[in-house]
Amino acid sequence: MKIMLSAGEVSGDLHGARLATALHAQAPEVELVGFGGPEMSQAGVRLVADYTSYNVMGVWEVLKNLRRLWQLLAQLTAFMREEHPDLLVLIDYPDFNWRLAKRAKALGIPVFSYIPPSAWAWRQGRARDCAPLAEEFVAIFPHELPVYEQAGANISFVGNPLVDTVQAELPEAEARAYFDLQPEEHAVLLLPGSRRQEIELLLPAMLGAVQILQRECPGTRFFLPVAESIDKADLSRRIAAADVQVTLTERYRYALMGLADAAMATSGTVVMEAALRGLPCVVLYRLSRLSYMVGRLLVHVENFSLPNILLGEQFQPELLQDEVEPRRIAQEIVRLYRGEPQRAAVTAKLRQACERLGPPGAADRVAAKILAAARRQTSHNEEAK
Numbered sequence: 001m002k003i004m005l006s007a008g009e010v011s012g013d014l015h016g017a018r019l020a021t022a023l024h025a026q027a028p029e030v031e032l033v034g035f036g037g038p039e040m041s042q043a044g045v046r047l048v049a050d051y052t053s054y055n056v057m058g059v060w061e062v063l064k065n066l067r068r069l070w071q072l073l074a075q076l077t078a079f080m081r082e083e084h085p086d087l088l089v090l091i092d093y094p095d096f097n098w099r100l101a102k103r104a105k106a107l108g109i110p111v112f113s114y115i116p117p118s119a120w121a122w123r124q125g126r127a128r129d130c131a132p133l134a135e136e137f138v139a140i141f142p143h144e145l146p147v148y149e150q151a152g153a154n155i156s157f158v159g160n161p162l163v164d165t166v167q168a169e170l171p172e173a174e175a176r177a178y179f180d181l182q183p184e185e186h187a188v189l190l191l192p193g194s195r196r197q198e199i200e201l202l203l204p205a206m207l208g209a210v211q212i213l214q215r216e217c218p219g220t221r222f223f224l225p226v227a228e229s230i231d232k233a234d235l236s237r238r239i240a241a242a243d244v245q246v247t248l249t250e251r252y253r254y255a256l257m258g259l260a261d262a263a264m265a266t267s268g269t270v271v272m273e274a275a276l277r278g279l280p281c282v283v284l285y286r287l288s289r290l291s292y293m294v295g296r297l298l299v300h301v302e303n304f305s306l307p308n309i310l311l312g313e314q315f316q317p318e319l320l321q322d323e324v325e326p327r328r329i330a331q332e333i334v335r336l337y338r339g340e341p342q343r344a345a346v347t348a349k350l351r352q353a354c355e356r357l358g359p360p361g362a363a364d365r366v367a368a369k370i371l372a373a374a375r376r377q378t379s380h381n382e383e384a385k
Contacts, residue, residue: 001027001029001030001031001086001374001375001378002030002031002032002033002083002084002085002086003023003030003031003032003033003085003086003087003089003370003374004032004033004034004079004080004083004085004087004088004089004109005019005020005032005033005034005035005036005040005045005089005091006034006035006036006076006088006089006090006091006093006096006097006100007034007035007036007037007040007051007091007092007093008035008051008092008093008096008097009051009092009093009194009195010037010194010227011092011268011269012036012051012091012092012093012115013036013037013038013039013040013051014039014165015091015092015114015115015161016034016036016039016040016043016045016091017036017039017040017042017043017045018043018161018164018165018363019089019091019114019363019366019367019370020032020040020043020044020045021043021044021363022363022364022366022367023367023370023371024043024044025364025367026364026367026368026371027371030371030374031046032044032045032046033045033046033047033048033079033083033085034046034047034048034089035047035048035049035051035072035076036050036051037050037051037052038050038052038228048075048076048079049072049075049076051093069096072096073096073099073100073103076100076103077100077103077107080103080104080107080109081107084107084108084109085109086109086110086374086377086378087109087110087111087112087370087373087374087377088100088101088104088109088110088111088112089111089112089113089114089370090111090112090113090114090116090134091114091115092114092115094116094117094118094126098117098126098129098130098133101113101130101133101134102133105133110135110373110377111133111134111135112134112135112136112137112138112369112370112373113130113134113136113137113138114137114138114140114366114370115138115139115140116130116134116137116139116144116148116153116155117130118144119144119147119148119151120143120144120146120147127147127148127150127151127153128151130148130151130153131148131151131152131153134153135154135373136154136155136156136369136373137153137154137155137156138155138156138157138158138366138369139155139156139157140157140159140160140161140362141157141160141306141309141310141356141357142157142356142358143309143310144157145157156369157358158358158362158365158366158369159357159358159359159360159361159362159365160272160357160358160362161362161363161366162269162272162273162276162357163276163354163357163358163359163360163362164360164361164362164363166254166273166276166277167254168254168255168258168277169251169252169253169254169255170252170255172255172258172259174255175252175255175256175258175259176259178251178252178255179223179247179249179252179256179259181221181259184219185219185220185221186217186219186220186221186261186337186338187220187221187222187223187256187259187260187261188210188213188220188221188222188223188260188261188262188263188264188333189222189223189224189225189256189257189260189262189263189264189265189274189279190203190206190207190210190222190223190224190246190263190264191224191225191263191264191265191266191270191271191274191281192206192224192265192266193266193268193270194227194230198266199230199234199235201286201287201324202266202284202286202324203235203238204238204242205284205286205324205325205326205329206264206284206329207238207239207242207244207246207326208242208325208326208329209264209326209327209329209330209333210222210242210244210246211242211243211244211326212326212327212330213330213333213334214244214245216330217334217337221245221247222244222245222246222247223246223247223248223249223256223260224239224246224247224248224249225249225250225253225256226248226249226250232248232250235248236248254273254277257273257274257277257279258277258278258279260279261336261337261338261343262279262280262281262282262333262336262337262343263279263280263281263282264281264282264284264329264333265281265282265283265284266283266284266285267283267284267285267304267305267306267318268306269306271283271305271306271307271316272306272307272357275306275307275350275353275354276354276357278347278350278351279350280316280336280343280346280347280350281305281316281317282316282317282319282329282332282333282336283304283305283308283316283317283318283319284318284319284324284329285304285318285319285320285321285324286320286321286324287321302314303318304318304320305318306353307349307350307353307354308353310353310356310357311349311352311353311356313349315345315346315349316346316349316350317332317335319332
């Protein structure tokens with residue numbers, strides 16, 4: 001039995017790796033192939049192509065890389081035609097993956113969607129477009145179900161895999177010693193995202209906020225966890241140019257989240273990871289002018305931070321586009337320092353939001369669904385011979 005996975009960015013690579021581990025645990029004989037990154041490769045997926053060369057966001061950025069993306073689509077289509085996997089599993093990365101789904105459908109390969117496009121937030125017609133292409137959908141947030149159910153999709157929510165993976169790597173005392181962080185010091189994290197565009201659009205404002213906080217709150221330490229896909233030397237240059245003290249860290253990210261007072265963070269999965277560690281964030285979202293103009297026409301949501309969306313209220317501060325500026329960020333961060341009333345209120349809401357993510361074991365439950373779908377196709381293929 002051969003299953004093909006397709007994931008096109010850091011978070012998808014992590015989700016794909018967790019799925020691969022669960023799939024091999026439940027069916028050691030299964031062969032896993034596809035499009036992903038280093039995490040999936042390490043988890044036993046034979047990669048046809050590596051996502052790190054194609055990790056772009058925004059309208060203009062995608063247009064600039066369109067030729068290369070079409071070449072990748074042709075490469076993966078040729079692979080499916082030659083090796084004909086029993087199932088194609090799409091993991092997020094919607095605009096590319098659903099083009100790949102159409103190619104798979106034409107080749108008679110069934111499609112399983114894990115983390116389908118966020119049709120509840122924008123381009124709701126995508127649910128109608130996607131529903132006929134996939135045999136089954138699994139969402140990682142409960143609010144994603146209604147729009148797909150209305151479109152006739154076979155969709156379920158079986159929990160969020162972050163519940164299992166977001167755990168402190170060290171006990172608190174050891175983590176404090178590792179980061180040389182004293183109990184009386186405030187710690188603030190900078191979480192600008194893993195994409196180059198996110199770093200370029202958000203990090204300058206974050207570093208500007210650090211300048212203000214270092215001047216006005218001298219007992220504050222600043223840390224920036226570095227993902228494998230990020231150019232550490234580039235970050236060091238940017239920090240040096242801003243003339244601020246920010247410690248780059250590569251280990252024990254979740255333990256550090258548990259020690260920190262607050263974070264300035266790009267909107268996305270990292271905000272939910274922080275929530276699971278009880279870390280309040282000032283959530284930032286900024287796009288190029290063109291991407292923002294297009295987005296305003298298509299997106300119809302009141303909040304863009306996942307914890308706020310889960311509870312349907314803005315209890316955690318969100319700054320959008322031109323609001324992403326140093327003084328505003330610094331003002332919001334200070335309100336989240338330990339001992340401040342707003343921090344206690346926000347962390348209480350974060351606990352409520354995290355309860356909506358379901359019980360542990362989500363990756364195992366999704367893997368079981370994927371194997372069941374692949375086995376149905378395998379049986380069908382054998383009967384057709």
